Amino acid sequence: MTGTERLPHAFARAQDGTALAHQRSGDGAPLVLLAGQANNHHWWDGIREDFHGTHSTITMDYRGTGASDKPETGYSTEQFAEDVIAVLDALGIERADVYGTSMGGRVAQWVAARHPERVRRLVLGCTSPGGRHGVERDASVRRALAQPDPQAAREALTDLMYSPSWRTTHPGPYNTLGDPGAPPHARRGHLLASNRHDAWDALPGITTPTLILHGGQDRMAPPDNLALLAARIPDTRTHLFPEARHAYFEECRAEASALVSAFLTSPGASN
Template sequence: MSHVTAADGTRIWYDVLGEGDPLLLLNGQSLDHEMWDGVHTELARRHRVVRMDFRGTGGSEAPLDEPYTFALFVGDALAVLDELGITRTHVYGFSMGGKVAQTFAATAPERLGSLVLGATAPGGRNEVERPRSSTLALRRAGTAAGRDMIAELFYTPAWAAAHPDTVTRVLPRGPLRAQRLHFGASTGYDGWDLLPGIEAPTLVVHGEDDALTPVGNAALLAERIPRARLLVLPGTRHGYLHEAGAKATREVLDFLAEHPLSARD
């Protein structure tokens, strides 16, 4: 693990595991790199996997004076890639990280191989809204009751009860002010007009029973992005990447194998 200094002086945490075509992982809202624990080790069997913490979470610094934007997050990601000498990479974004990945695809297409969008949405007025109860859970995530609500949104109850450590990894991290800045960046995003211009091969992955980011958003993304492929995992919620981890990771790896970076060099 290490740090790179972004353009505005903020120190951004990252680590690297494995060998092969690079694969950048982008975290969910207010979550740190630990949300990928277990998943990233499987991905690293075939890829040079790069995890990073968005500013305001985990090992990265948390400047609080200015709003966070997805353009700022993409700039931080590019700083990490530059530090590692990575000129092109696959990108796998989960939830809010999927919105950052859309921005990456639109603003730095020359740096992108293929794109995986997990449990995410297009933002703006076209986004299929979550139930108000799900938003309430996000706002209460720092409380004991909120923890239980988040667990239920991410996983089926029996699975959550059997995997308490995984539940802990998907609870918001970092200063409360930084969490609010993450929330503001996510809710202020509208990528609808960006999506038709995404040229990278794209896989959209979603849990069928996701109430945090309703599955209708996956269909919108797959229809809006040219030639995108859609994978809906039955019986899973927002945290499909853990509860249906074996199938989801296998499908992602197979998709990435169809689009090696060398094929487009």
Template sequence: MPWVRTSDGIRLHYSESGRRSGPPVLMIQGLGADKHLWNLQRLALAPRYRTIAFDNRGAGRSDKPYGAYTMEQMADDAAAVLDHAGVESAHVIGASMGGVISQIMAIRYPERIRSLVLACTACHHHAWRKELLADWADTAQHEGMAAMTAKAARWVIGPRSFRRLAPALGWMGPLGFSRPAHAFAGQVAGILSIDDGLAEQLPGIEVPTLVIVGNQDILTPRGDSEEIAEHIPTAELVVISGAAHGFMIEHATTFNRIMLDFFERAEHAVAAELPIASPDAAVG
């Protein structure tokens, strides 16, 4: 499993799977997650695509420096992973915080992006969400990661799944967030530092883009995805009925089907240098 060292000295861990000769897909996870949360998608992509999944700084097996991170640093990290893997351009899929990193990457490194999948993410702050994330960081640092996980679970897991999983959250927390609180707080600081001018730069994105959200997502509600889709000229919006913030796991079959269909169309568009816009859709 390869390691790459970034320009500021941080070591990042990544792994590859799937078809080595296939179109590359770079996968960027969100706050509190490591590359393994893409496992269900990597299995679905493996027969045709080469997947590259990495741990953001502050997560998984990557370095966990003290202090605040920035989304720009993390976009540069993603580009460094592509460099190390010898990939000139890739389809990029980002979830939640990873979706923000993907947007910034598409703005900073447009030549590296074949297409974008932006899942359960946003392009600007809400005051309530800033307060919520700051509270999570404070809880992590003063009460521990398990307490933070229990507090955050209702915002990430759908109501039905939450009722089923609630008894297990006490021991699942340390497994799902197996890193020190300072690293989690560093990622939160990066999110809170995002310039709301990001939305104004999105019209410059020209690659095929899929914006996807669950209609029960309360952390990054549908309106956030609608805003992104309105700003990116090439974007299409898909809403998954009954899905919450963690639909990549809870509704993996539906999400994977949508993702595979999009990547197939995006590959054709890249080859033909044509747009692939399709009507906005809701999926039950």
């Protein structure tokens, strides 16, 4: 992994006035990268440059994280999706590719379902349709993450993100374990937003060509969700990384980024 990248912030305004920090780097067609729950744009450090041969990458700090405002309200995957649209509007971008992982994949579902004209191609990673149809993590995972000892809970989260063999050669620090600057109310808001996500009824309306990626050993968002999403979204292709956990995009970076790049630039991608 690389160290924390320093990118300049620009700001957009959400419908409720919340200031939304966003970052853009590289040249080419716009690619929006959406991070996981209670994380900021650093989730994509060391990965975003994989796409700079063909795309400029756009990240954002969700409300409650990073340099964005941290309001008491407005935490839902639907609102996060509207915040993405506010960022695109501020940048003057009519249409973009969208790649969302974990909770970012849940947000991306709403962006594509509610604003199909704004999404050229969609990539969903390690995510779920949510609601009663989604396959949720089991009780042992929830207990491990809710331990009163913060260090023990952080170690449990790290183990869910990365396989032990990968961690021996990649000792961190890791950028996917939550924004340390997010206040408690924002972390709670993000948790509730992810838990309450339910896009099941909206998924058949996603007409954008979609690539779905998942780690085969993912206990945070069990891999059965890949098949559920693929069956529900009309135009999909899928790939499973058999040995990867939740953060497949880092552990299998070379293969995952190559798959995404090939999908985004494949024949017909301009449709």
